[in-house]
Amino acid sequence: MIKYIDMHCHCHEYSVEELSRFIGKNISLVCVSDDPVSSWKTLELKKKLGITPCIGIHPWEAHKYSEKHAKEIVELAVKNNVKCLGEVGLDKRFVSKTYDRQLRIYEIFLKAAKEYDLVLNLHTAGAWREVYELLVKNDINRAYFHWYTGPLNLLDEIISSGYYIGINPAWKIQDKHRKVIMYASLENMLTESDAPYKYKGLELRPDYVIETVEYIAKVKNIQVEHVLLKINDNYEKLFKSPL
Structure with missing residues (x-):
């Protein structure tokens, strides 16, 4: 059965029972982390539920951590065969005061993504251009711009570089x-x-991805099944593996 995909969910904020209900609705969860503690929780959820884990340090939390913590998360990812770092990136919109610290931590994750061929699950609020240019500079192959609301002209560059963007239920009001x-x-x-x-x-909520697939189909004037198949195909290309 073809699954719906939630490419960016903070699963560590849910109980196992709640996540199981979403999974029971035929939704495959890609679970991001905010810091070292939630990264460990995400790894535990992988063992219990078989979710796709991403571990990292969120830009909003960067002021609490150092490059040493980022390197430890990279080591944790490699040791546990984690293929995705996230939620990582830069934010000039909400936490611009910590931008320098964010940048130092992000650069560590960029180097790790290049060295180990990892997916980057990216936060880019107000820093879309900066995040993108650092991806290109570091020759990153696999990147996902979560909940993209940046400039459309930059979107052309993101797409031409083979990166992916996240479509979020915020379309309902944004x-x-x-x-x-x-x-x-x-x-x-x-x-x-x-x-x-x-x-x-x-x-x-994770189950809003079902409505989102339907909305994309409506906007693009194509069948829901075609959208669902393509979303699955995109996931497999990004992760270089099937769901």
């Missing part, structure tokens, strides 16, 4: 994201929830 969905090619889309984040009264 006009900027709806424009991205209209503009972007299905060839470079993946669905996500960013659950359990609350955005302007919208409580994001």
